Amino acid sequence: MTYVVTENCIKCKFMDCVEVCPVDCFYVGENMLVIHPDECIDCGVCEPECxxxxxxxxxxxxxxxWLEKNRDFALTWPNITRKGTPPEDADAWKDKPGKAELFSAEPGVA
Known part of the structure; x- marks a missing residue:
């Protein structure tokens, strides 16, 4: 088993999960994070932090x-090991459904 970042992260990117990950398996895109499934140790500490x-x-x-997207983009996006600043409008996007169409394949800044 592994953990997967889903579309709820798009345009939110709070990054609280990054701070608690003991194996640094998060990777950052322009508008969301992903987890490298082969690096995740299934500890689950990230899930309640999001x-x-x-x-x-x-x-x-x-x-x-979202599992394959997590795998694919973890190979090309930069690894992130520290919480950054979420987008200014993250709270406004937090509970919006149907954000998959807003996904950006562009890498973020670690």
Whole structure:
């Protein structure tokens, strides 16, 4: 099992999860984070830290559409090991549904 970042992270990118990850398996894109599934040790400490409830175990139905994106983009985006500043409008985007179409494949800044 691994944990997966889902579309709830898009445009929120709070990054609280990064601070608690013991293996630094988060990677940063322009408007969301992903978890490298081969680096995740399944400890689960990141899941309750996410204010947007964007992190789920891969056994959750919500993870299916995002597992491969997490894997693929973790290979090209920079690794992030410290919490950065979330977007100014993160709270406004936090509970909005249907954000998948807003996904950006562009890398972020670690």
């Amino acid at each position: 204010p947007a409830e964007a992190i789920v175990p891969d056994s959750d139905d919500k993870a299916a559409a």
